[in-house]
Amino acid sequence: xxxxxxxxxxxxxxxxxxxxxxxxxxxxxxxxxxxxxxxxxxxxxxxxxxxxxxxxxxxxxxxxxxxxxxxxxxxxxxxxxxxxxxxxxxxxxxxxxxxxxxxxxxxxxxxxxxxxxxxxxxxxxxxxxxxxxxxxxxxx
Numbered sequence: 038x039x040x041x042x043x044x045x046x047x048x049x050x051x052x053x054x055x056x057x058x059x060x061x062x063x064x065x066x067x068x069x070x071x072x073x074x075x076x077x078x079x080x081x082x083x084x085x086x087x088x089x090x091x092x093x094x095x096x097x098x099x100x101x102x103x104x105x106x107x108x109x110x111x112x113x114x115x116x117x118x119x120x121x122x123x124x125x126x127x128x129x130x131x132x133x134x135x136x137x138x139x140x141x142x143x144x145x146x147x148x149x150x151x152x153x154x155x156x157x158x159x160x161x162x163x164x165x166x167x168x169x170x171x172x173x174x175x176x177x
């Protein structure tokens with residue numbers, strides 16, 4: 038049996054107001070991107086819709102700056118060929134298929150990239166509690 042499509046959404050945690058949503062199919066991926074608050078380079082956490090779950094699949098860290106260390110035993114660190122690294126094969130299901138993110142200022146610019154769309158969560162809800170959630174369509 039193949040898992041159904043799902044809806045990926047970002048909404049205000051306090052009110053439920055939907056900021057953005059997109060249909061995703063099993064195997065589809067998306068990333069949360071932001072600029073490191075000190076160094077200014079882009080960091081990303083990438084997720085995949087796998088077996089009805091939101092799963093943290095990989096992270097890109099362009100430098101070993103403050104707070105960006107690889108934790109041994111958690112995924113596989115490989116070079117990105119440009120001085121940074123990817124942590125691949127994280128395979129960490131997100132509890133409840135949702136989490137809360139508090140987007141920073143536009144200097145940090147937390148963004149959600151789904152396919153070729155990129156939505157600035159900082160522009161829509163700076164310093165607000167934003168719930169990023171995956172809802173399999175059979176659960177809607």
